Amino acid sequence: xxxxxxxxxxxxxxxxxxxxxxxxxxLLDDCALIKARxxxxxxxxxxxxxxxxxNDLTIHPEDLGWKAVVSNISDLLSSGSKKTIGIxxxxxxxxxxxxxxxxxxxxxxxxxxxxxGGKILGGDCSQGNQKTISxxxxxxxxxxxxxxxxxxxxxxxxxxxxxxxxxxGFMIQSKINFDNNVSVNKRLIRKSIEHFCRxxxxxxxxxxxxxxxxNKKINKLGCTDSSDGLYQAVQDLAIASKCKAILNYEKIxxxxxxxxxxxxDEYYFFGGEDYELVFSLPKKWxxxxxxxxxxxxxxxxxxxxxxxxxxxxxxxxxxxxxxxFKHF
Numbered sequence: 001x002x003x004x005x006x007x008x009x010x011x012x013x014x015x016x017x018x019x020x021x022x023x024x025x026x027l028l029d030d031c032a033l034i035k036a037r038x039x040x041x042x043x044x045x046x047x048x049x050x051x052x053x054x055n056d057l058t059i060h061p062e063d064l065g066w067k068a069v070v071s072n073i074s075d076l077l078s079s080g081s082k083k084t085i086g087i088x089x090x091x092x093x094x095x096x097x098x099x100x101x102x103x104x105x106x107x108x109x110x111x112x113x114x115x116x117g118g119k120i121l122g123g124d125c126s127q128g129n130q131k132t133i134s135x136x137x138x139x140x141x142x143x144x145x146x147x148x149x150x151x152x153x154x155x156x157x158x159x160x161x162x163x164x165x166x167x168x169g170f171m172i173q174s175k176i177n178f179d180n181n182v183s184v185n186k187r188l189i190r191k192s193i194e195h196f197c198r199x200x201x202x203x204x205x206x207x208x209x210x211x212x213x214x215n216k217k218i219n220k221l222g223c224t225d226s227s228d229g230l231y232q233a234v235q236d237l238a239i240a241s242k243c244k245a246i247l248n249y250e251k252i253x254x255x256x257x258x259x260x261x262x263x264x265d266e267y268y269f270f271g272g273e274d275y276e277l278v279f280s281l282p283k284k285w286x287x288x289x290x291x292x293x294x295x296x297x298x299x300x301x302x303x304x305x306x307x308x309x310x311x312x313x314x315x316x317x318x319x320x321x322x323x324x325f326k327h328f
Contacts, residue, residue, distance in 0.1 A: 040141040044075040047134040058173040061101045063197035064133070065108025071227060072137035073116050074201050074275040078225040080146040081139030082206055084116060089123035092132040105133070116203055142206050144219055146279065151222030151241035155280035157300040158289070160202055162253050163230045164264075167271025169196025182264075188257040199275045202295070212288035223279035231269040231320065233278040234309055244305030249316045253297040266322050
């Protein structure tokens with residue numbers, strides 16, 4: 001009798017099956033919401049595992065510490081956190097790990113906390129066969145609740161920043177060869193490595209949303225981050241909100257030196273670890289926000305229909321047959 005293994009069922013199905021052990025709708029977002037007497041808490045956990053997310057060739061331990069914090073704060077922000085309280089750290093390392101590696105890791109952690117707020121509240125250490133950094137982050141829910149299931153037909157789909165850069169940075173650090181007919185200039189190489197090693201988030205995002213809100217009665221918006229790639233982010237919003245996403249390929253913001261071609265489109269949409277915010281707003285609100293924040297771009301809209309993604313130009317739909325990043 002064949003026994004199912006995790007590699008066969010995949011990450012998404014694994015998470016769906018784990019949902020039966022939890023309260024209803026607990027798996028819709030990366031963060032858990034805890035109701036409290038004063039401020040409601042947002043709690044997120046994210047892990048980076050050696051040879052899955054990093055190795056000593058691709059990233060320095062100080063950069064890894066920074067990235068471990070930012071990946072969690074990104075999830076808090078995508079749920080509407082107005083303040084990061086702090087983090088706990090579970091560190092699993094082989095016994096022969098050099099102390100300097102751990103020291104550099106924690107230097108990076110503290111630099112990110114100094115930049116974005118919060119402090120180390122505690123944690124745990126254990127021995128293991130490979131390095132794993134698991135961080136639990138605590139934030140305070142802001143006035144606007146950002147949830148994956150809050151997108152509506154007619155909403156404009158927007159994104160912060162540019163995608164694909166972290167994927168390119170990873171490939172450069174891993175010394176993966178590109179096609180011989182593609183030339184990547186020094187500026188793009190430098191920028192991509194920085195995006196991979198020292199990703200940034202948008203601490204003023206929530207303030208700018210409130211500043212440009214056209215209807216004060218709206219307090220819930222559709223949002224997630226692109227830690228698993230732009231395609232996966234849009235798909236998660238579409239599925240949770242039961243809408244069809246229509247993307248405009250011509251409006252997708254790319255670096256001015258980003259190479260053209262199907263493979264480079266694949267890197268862009270499926271690369272992951274960019275930690276950009278992908279969200280939806282009513283049209284008037286979206287217009288106000290884009291006018292205020294030049295880092296935000298309209299990339300499409302949601303419509304009635306089966307949860308799915310398609311391009312306005314159906315010639316690009318073949319791109320969507322590619323596979324998102326897999327953890328298993």
